[in-house]
Amino acid sequence: MTLREKLQALLKEAADIVAKAQEENRDFTDDEVTRINELKTETDDVEAKVKAADDAQAAAAAMAGKAARPPAAPLQVKDRQTDSDAVTFGERFVKSGLYAEFRKQHPSGLGQGSAVDIGRVKVGSMKEWLAGRKATAAPLQVALGHVQPVRMPMVDQVDRDNLTILDLISRGEADGPFEYLQVTGVTRNASVVPDEILPGDAAVKPTSTIQTELADAKPYTYADGYDVTNALLSDAPALATYMNGELEYSLDYVIEDKLLNGPGTSGEPKGILHTTGVQELTYTPGTDAMAQVKALRKAITKITTLPGGQVTACLMSPEDDEAWDLLQDEMGRFFGQGPFGQGPNTSWGRTRALSQRLAPGTVILGDWRQVALLDVEGLSILAFNQHKDYAQRNLVYVRAELRAEQVIWKPNRLIVVKPAA
Template sequence: MNLRQQLKAKLDRLAEIAALAKSEDRDFTEEEVAEITTLSAEADDLDAKVKAADAAQASVARLTTKSAGGGTAVLERVTDRTDEQFDAIVKQLGMGDQFVKSAAYQSFRGAHPSGFGEGTPISLDRIKVGSLADWYFARRLGLKADAPVQQTALAHLQNIRLPMVDLTTPRPLTLLDLISRGTIGGPSFEYLQITAVTRNAALVPDEILPADSTTKPTSGLSTNLATAKVYTYADGYTVTNQMLADAPALASYLNGQLSYNIDAVIEDKILNGSGTGGNPTGIMNTSGVQAQAFDTDMVTTIRRAITKVTKIGGQVTAVVVSPEDDETFDLLKDAEGRYYSGGPWSSGPNTIWGRPRVVSQLVPQGTAILGNWGTVNLLDREGLSVLAFNQHKDYAARNLVYVRAELRAAQAIFKPAELVIADLTA
């Protein structure tokens, strides 16, 4: 089922619910209200993707590539592509690219071909530029948000063999690469956090024994009721009318600035959210997260913390440290002055005790956070959107526009017991 068929199915279901309530001369039930809310959000998301796919289709249709003989080889007809293929193309675009390629932005630019002058009323409706899955699509492939869009797959270029030496060093992981992602259908939900695990499984003999010896073992599972609430992660910049009219410049600006800043605030709240004053609860303030005191040295302390996770059946997927502590690990030497890590000329991923060592500027110096990072979830509610308007302060008179990016999402930590905060200072 392609995008348009999915959208039609959502709209048909909405019409069906409305018709049923009307025929019975009643208001919507609570279940119907909940379903309408979910269907509306899904329909909006699909509608945005259809529009983005149409814009991508129009762009690709204009692309040509020169053949080796000097002629022009037209790319494969994009009209023959499915909506799913177009959706894949759109996912390769950065946030800024999707914004300037949206129907709303293109229509607004078309109405002002000579640019935006003083007094031009600017108000671009909210333009959805993707979901969390789209947001991190390029990150997963190791692409930069402001990298040019690669269209080589459409040109059917002959496969070539690349030098393997450049492929041995992967792009460094970030904290946001480690966590899990999903979706949430409402403003919040309650869930049980696993804060402690006690495993007492044992062999029980079949033969008759004294009463005090035949008691079967019982394992323990401590839980805490938590709420995952949707919050708005946002950032904005003031740009000139000229920049707003210049699509490539604006796309580059959005990719390079807004995406980086929103990543930073998400990472900060996942780590340090206070849980009060309109903030989600981050790892540092979550009950049930284990603690490891300093033991002998930094390396020993990390190993002790790994044991705390593995002894309850968890897996340590990464160790996250501050830039300062990452430097200290790299500079560790043995008694003869040799670097433990291989020295400044070595290449390859940074690890400690076989686990990836990931750097975050938002982790306090002297602290390491490690464990099963897959238990930390960022749940998409409305996806990414960009707005632009000059009805802000005196911007209209100064030929300025406020461009704002927003993401609505919830964060949840399902198994705090599988995370450990380690103290690396003596």
């Protein structure tokens, strides 16, 4: 068994213990607490060994690049794949043929004014990039958005990062643009009827109707960039580490914004807040979050009274999340878990996910599986200094791009709750 296989086995065992306790609606047993502590120690040890092996491999690749002589001709190479054995996106970039050729040309680093054009390097697919999302990633695959408000044990070893919209939506792949029917409403008239209906009988076969709207799913390039120095670009292990941290922030920011606020014009996709058929409910804000609390309960009813309607999560701003946590009764006691409580945060039993792209006061809830992000061309990285005055300042612009398209299958399964104008 490899180190990474052992790590996955340890994580799965821990996830199985958590899932069993949640399913049986109980605290951890003493044996389970002991085993979780053991798994934590073993996991930390294996992760340290994996990191050490990765660092050694990246350092060896960097030293091999320094040993080669630089060719005279400048580098101008187009799109290429990466080393399939590399694990992280940063490692795939620094182990790619394009980056290796760049290092051979500049074994001792970049001089002032040196031209940099590493080209486009495909480092993976959208599925790989989103694989670490807590809500849907194996082995921690719990019921999406339905975290039960159970009482947690005194010692909580479970990692519960804040969920975002990218943890809630569906994912898939697509070959290119296509048209589809958005279901904006359904009228169901199913009933029991006689086996035979004679002329003149009042009873007739029932007819149900589905209200739809034709929509386009088009590929868009979601991109964001960040600046690095020539020295960092030439240091493969450090560059890989930096990119692994920045890739998530760079792409999450723009994709989350377009999923919510995309106008659908000027070459941009159409987000939830501009999609026809998404329900809406307004409320009058008060001095605390209680008016919003009650409005969300009414919104849940508007979704769950639809045939098959479900609320998998409530997406709100960090400011609203704070207002919910600070709700107190007349004696000053917190309605929620208070500053020393642990466990999942919920809104009427539905998971609370956070988004900085939502204005305070506005909450979106419903069946988030009806929103999908479909991978078209995967995730790529480009690095060049033909940007502003970067060549003179010894800076390089590194850009991460994802070519994908977003769809909303059933807009009426989502509802926007916001303050009355």
